[in-house]
Amino acid sequence: xxxxxxxxxxxxxxxxxxxxxxxxxxxxxxxxxxxxxxxxxxxxxxxxxxxxxxxxxxxxxxxxxxxxxxxxxxxxxxxxxxxxxxxxxxxxxxxxxxxxxxxxxxxxxxxxxxxxxxxxxxxxxxxxxxxxxxxxxxxxxxxxxxxxxxxxxxxxxxxxxxxxxxxxxxxxxxxxxxxxxxxxxxxxxxxxxxxxxxxxxxxxxxxxxxxxxxxxxxxxxxxxxxxxxxxxxxxxxxxxxxxxxxxxxxxxxxxxxxxxxxxxxxx
Amino acid sequence: xxxxxxxxxxxxxxxxxxxxxxxxxxxxxxxxxxxxxxxxxxxxxxxxxxxxxxxxxxxxxxxxxxxxxxxxxxxxxxxxxxxxxxxxxxxxxxxxxxxxxxxxxxxxxxxxxxxxxxxxxxxxxxxxxxxxxxxxxxxxxxxxxxxxxxxxxxxxxxxxxxxxxxxxxxxxxxxxxxxxxxxxxxxxxxxxxxxxxxxxxxxxxxxxxxxxxxxxxxxxxxxxxxxxxxxxxxxxxxxxxxxxxxxxxxxxxxxxxxxxxxxxxxxxxxxxxxxxxxx
Amino acid sequence: xxxxxxxxxxxxxxxxxxxxxxxxxxxxxxxxxxxxxxxxxxxxxxxxxxxxxxxxxxxxxxxxxxxxxxxxxxxxxxxxxxxxxxxxxxxxxxxxxxxxxxxxxxxxxxxxxxxxxxxxxxxxxxxxxxxxxxxxxxxxxxxxxxxxxxxxxxxxxxxxxxxxxxxxxxxxxxxxxxxxxxxxxxxxxxxxxxxxxxxxxxxxxxxxxxxxxxxxxxxxxxxxxxxxxxxxxxxxxxxxxxxxxxxxxxxxxxxxxxxxxxxxxxxxxxxxxxxxxxxxxxxxxxxxxxxxxxxxxxxxxxxxxxxxxxxxxxxxxxxxxxxxxxxxxxxxxxxxxxxxx
Numbered sequence: 044x045x046x047x048x049x050x051x052x053x054x055x056x057x058x059x060x061x062x063x064x065x066x067x068x069x070x071x072x073x074x075x076x077x078x079x080x081x082x083x084x085x086x087x088x089x090x091x092x093x094x095x096x097x098x099x100x101x102x103x104x105x106x107x108x109x110x111x112x113x114x115x116x117x118x119x120x121x122x123x124x125x126x127x128x129x130x131x132x133x134x135x136x137x138x139x140x141x142x143x144x145x146x147x148x149x150x151x152x153x154x155x156x157x158x159x160x161x162x163x164x165x166x167x168x169x170x171x172x173x174x175x176x177x178x179x180x181x182x183x184x185x186x187x188x189x190x191x192x193x194x195x196x197x198x199x200x201x202x203x204x205x206x207x208x209x210x211x212x213x214x215x216x217x218x219x220x221x222x223x224x225x226x227x228x229x230x231x232x233x234x235x236x237x238x239x240x241x242x243x244x245x246x247x248x249x250x251x252x253x254x255x256x257x258x259x260x261x262x263x264x265x266x267x268x269x270x271x272x273x274x275x276x277x278x279x280x281x282x283x284x285x286x287x288x289x290x291x292x293x294x295x296x297x298x299x300x301x302x303x304x305x306x307x308x309x310x
Numbered sequence: 311x312x313x314x315x316x317x318x319x320x321x322x323x324x325x326x327x328x329x330x331x332x333x334x335x336x337x338x339x340x341x342x343x344x345x346x347x348x349x350x351x352x353x354x355x356x357x358x359x360x361x362x363x364x365x366x367x368x369x370x371x372x373x374x375x376x377x378x379x380x381x382x383x384x385x386x387x388x389x390x391x392x393x394x395x396x397x398x399x400x401x402x403x404x405x406x407x408x409x410x411x412x413x414x415x416x417x418x419x420x421x422x423x424x425x426x427x428x429x430x431x432x433x434x435x436x437x438x439x440x441x442x443x444x445x446x447x448x449x450x451x452x453x454x455x456x457x458x459x460x461x462x463x464x465x466x467x468x469x470x471x472x473x474x475x476x477x478x479x480x481x482x483x484x485x486x487x488x489x490x491x492x493x494x495x496x497x498x499x500x501x502x503x504x505x506x507x508x509x510x511x512x513x514x515x516x517x518x519x520x521x522x523x524x525x526x527x528x529x530x531x532x533x534x535x536x537x538x539x540x541x542x543x544x545x546x547x548x549x550x551x552x553x554x555x556x557x558x559x560x561x562x563x564x565x566x567x568x569x570x571x572x573x574x575x576x577x578x579x580x581x582x583x584x585x586x587x588x589x
Numbered sequence: 590x591x592x593x594x595x596x597x598x599x600x601x602x603x604x605x606x607x608x609x610x611x612x613x614x615x616x617x618x619x620x621x622x623x624x625x626x627x628x629x630x631x632x633x634x635x636x637x638x639x640x641x642x643x644x645x646x647x648x649x650x651x652x653x654x655x656x657x658x659x660x661x662x663x664x665x666x667x668x669x670x671x672x673x674x675x676x677x678x679x680x681x682x683x684x685x686x687x688x689x690x691x692x693x694x695x696x697x698x699x700x701x702x703x704x705x706x707x708x709x710x711x712x713x714x715x716x717x718x719x720x721x722x723x724x725x726x727x728x729x730x731x732x733x734x735x736x737x738x739x740x741x742x743x744x745x746x747x748x749x750x751x752x753x754x755x756x757x758x759x760x761x762x763x764x765x766x767x768x769x770x771x772x773x774x775x776x777x778x779x780x781x782x783x784x785x786x787x788x789x790x791x792x793x794x795x796x797x798x799x800x801x802x803x804x805x806x807x808x809x810x811x812x813x814x815x816x817x818x819x820x821x822x823x824x825x826x827x828x829x830x831x832x833x834x835x836x837x838x839x840x841x842x843x844x845x846x847x848x849x850x851x852x853x854x855x856x857x858x859x860x861x862x863x864x865x866x867x868x869x870x871x872x873x874x875x876x877x878x879x880x881x882x883x884x885x886x887x888x889x890x891x892x893x894x895x896x897x898x899x900x901x902x903x904x905x906x907x908x909x910x911x912x913x914x915x916x917x918x919x920x921x922x923x924x925x926x927x928x929x930x
Contacts, residue, residue, distance in 0.1 A: 070908070071731075077822075100824060204827055205827070209824055231656040231840075231842060263832060263910040264646075265623060265624075315673050315709060316706045321669065321671065363843070364662060364850040366843045367843075389869070404669045550867070554839070554841045557706040559704075561837065564887075565873070567890065
């Protein structure tokens with residue numbers, strides 16, 4: 044913690060960055076994102092295993108970008124997001140500086156995307172056990188049972204779009220749900236419309252999801268929507284041997300084609 | 311209005327459809343229900359919610375003068391789902407209408423004054439209503455000047471009415487198009503509305519100015535009017551913000567404390583100066 | 590009417606829920622499912638949980654559903670017919686276990702849906718709903734009702750208010766005629782009230798800020814940087830509005846298959862960019878800080894000035910539901926700090 048604070052202070056004092064996006068103490072023993080702009084503010088920074096929010100979501104927020112050059116204190120999810128955003132040309136190396144801390148408490152300062160790639164390749168990128176088990180359980184269900192499972196959950200969706208807002212990869216300036224000519228997805232929260240929304244969200248994130256779990260954490264109805272995305276993570280890995288957020292130069296799985304791809308419908 | 315359900319529109323039949331400019335149409339609309347037809351009144355400056363039934367509702371002013379009985383007119387540009395659906399309608403087709411909503415231009419307070427109308431592009435419809443209203447009470451007012459500009463000659467709307475106003479000896483009409491967009495036949499001015507206003511320099515003496523246009527035009531027109539000596543309480547405009555209900559419930563059209571749908575859409579520049587920039 | 594006190598035994602609630610259901614009323618009460626407590630239809634009292642501070646989502650959906658058909662349409666070859674909402678189809682409902690803050694929230698919604706244009710759909714739903722609240726004997730760190738003039742044992746907005754006297758008994762305050770109807774109809778379930786000091790039975794929620802330091806004082810700070818500062822971590826989802834008992838902003842959309850259609854009113858949120866986006870692409874509230882300011886000002890300036898009622902009841906739902914810890918109570922305290930600087 045001290046090493047992070049020390050380095051953040053230096054960066055702010057030397058005006059190397061204008062803002063440090065990190066974690067601070069939140070309400071009721073939780074942590075929250077904080078945006079440190081003055082050297083003395085670094086004392087509020089914390090970093091431990093409770094710092095789970097994927098702060099990369101703030102990298103593309105206009106009011107934060109406007110502050111100036113950013114430093115982000117990134118957990119594994121955020122680092123992977125940064126690589127994925129880079130591969131989608133949403134951020135550039137010179138725009139931000141990444142700090143992180145290894146599980147042993149060692150401060151990491153990345154010199155570039157390549158550096159992040161090297162570090163990520165040594166990290167555990169598996170899905171969390173709980174979710175892996177749940178996916179296995181879902182895979183074993185009959186189609187009807189699975190349908191019932193999602194009906195139960197998705198009937199609760201209130202279309203608050205917290206899943207979209209919390210997802211650092213959901214950065215479209217205009218989301219599919221906001222198009223109404225034609226109206227692909229119903230505006231109001233009805234069961235069918237909720238399915239349409241979640242299926243669209245899942246497919247749009249296929250091959251891009253870095254399994255940070257923000258969508259499910261943000262859901263006020265506790266719908267395990269991350270399972271939908273995690274399933275695509277497994278599928279993309281299995282079929283294409285690609286994991287999002289491991290390389291700053293990956294082609295999008297869903298919008299690229301190679302002649303030896305298994306499906307031949309496009310030929 | 312329907313006493314039971316405030317969301318229930320009246321059905322109106324389209325009597326005529328007129329193409330004004332690319333993607334801009336005017337509908338003449340007549341209430342299907344005789345009783346409503348006879349009962350319906352509105353004041354100039356008020357607006358309504360027009361529906362392409364099955365597609366949704368859209369907000370536009372009533373573009374005709376209240377002095378005309380038996381029908382109302384609306385003019386709209388195709389920009390989204392509802393306006394595109396409305397544009398597909400033809401004569402004898404039925405659309406929905408809720409209204410009238412909002413406040414209106416205080417034309418009776420303008421008696422014995424000169425009137426200066428300034429409009430840009432697709433913002434002429436609300437002024438057209440008040441212009442015709444005042445012209446129908448012509449003896450109540452002194453000089454009437456209209457300055458109207460559009461990006462291109464093609465985009466000037468109400469072309470036949472511009473001609474009528476131009477030909478009237480009791481109306482001074484100045485039309486303009488943005489520099490570079492004039493055609494060889496163009497006889498009007500070339501320049502942005504605020505510049506042309508500065509050039510024409512109408513007297514502010516005993517005059518009210520009524521301005522309507524895109525935010526950028528309004529922003530540059532007010533200072534010119536003030537330079538010409540207009541006081542902010544003698545400058546009127548009508549605001550547009552996204553609306554759904556039209557009566558102060560859906561929560562999106564407010565400019566600070568003020569609801570455009572209920573407290574507006576007509577405001578004086580004096581009122582606007584006291585409001586935050588939320589329009 | 591004067592409030593009348595009765596005694597209601599816990600054991601009588603079982604009978605009451607049963608009889609209300611038999612009477613054709615839909616009874617909604619807090620139900621725990623997957624560890625979240627929300628209002629849901631119950632057919633028996635034991636389905637209701639007693640273990641909650643407030644529900645995750647507010648009870649507003651009973652009178653202001655997340656989607657409501659406001660009129661129907663039929664299309665034939667050359668005719669369009671509009672069908673009015675059949676208000677008589679709206680079922681009688683009973684909300685059991687609302688908190689005094691929930692009940693107070695309905696007053697705010699009513700101030701929005703009444704006014705110059707009376708929304709009869711809302712009004713009818715509310716008229717057909719009997720609100721039986723239960724006073725709070727507990728609170729958490731997100732609660733701040735007493736700071737916004739709502740009391741954990743307050744009767745405002747409730748038809749009957751139950752306050753737990755001991756394990757087996759509730760004090761039942763009969764607040765309105767609608768509440769009295771229930772008592773009259775099921776009079777065998779109610780007994781004579783004992784003499785109790787109600788204040789000693791409800792939670793002592795501390796007053797955390799001085800409301801008068803906010804009211805009438807934030808509007809002049811419209812252009813303050815504080816709105817940007819407070820909303821930097823806001824990610825712009827609509828959760829706070831959707832769980833809020835007093836957020837009444839809505840969208841209207843048509844749904845049609847070409848033969849039949851419905852015009853639907855659904856929840857919307859001032860936190861969304863699309864909420865105020867003009868068709869020209871211009872957006873008067875184009876940043877999250879402007880939308881955050883709108884949220885605060887709507888509740889603490891616009892509603893109070895228009896309807897003489899505070900737009901926030903201090904239930905703290907927005908703060909509990911927020912995934913990025915936008916804590917309303919904390920923001921209000923912070924705001925007062927800025928105002929008094």
